[in-house]
């Protein structure tokens with residue numbers, strides 16, 4: 001596996017660790033049955049994504065900052081869940097919109113190779129399909145128009161995710 005692919009997968013792994021912890025963070029505090037059901041189901045999917053990526057990225061190649069991605073993910077779920085289910089759904093929608101693009105960039109690159117790695121493409125494609133579903137479902141459930149503070153929060157989430165990917169590609 002070349003260095004670029006390794007850096008892609010390191011960021012994917014970090015992201016899926018973060019995703020698992022987002023739902024753990026939500027479930028620590030959530031009482032709303034709709035949110036609990038949503039998060040329990042998504043947690044299972046994210047664990048499956050993480051398992052699949054761990055199959056192709058050995059432990060020594062993973063981000064050294066896994067502990068940080070766990071904390072960041074946990075807070076990304078826990079903090080909105082302190083406020084309301086709607087804010088959680090809006091946050092998940094923003095995260096998944098980011099992740100969809102993140103996988104799309106990698107898929108474009110992989111498909112453009114002279115000898116495309118079809119098994120890796122299939123893996124990332126299957127993750128991306130789920131993330132798109134997650135985005136649409138949370139977008140549907142949020143049932144609110146973002147106000148001033150939510151818009152700022154969504155910007156922070158998007159910017160933070162982009163920053164985390166940059167870091168996880170390197171370390």
Ligand SMILES: [Fe+2]
Pocket residue numbers: 016019045046049127131
């Ligand atoms: Fe995922």
Ligand SMILES: [Fe+2]
Pocket residue numbers: 019046096130131134
């Ligand atoms: Fe997801």
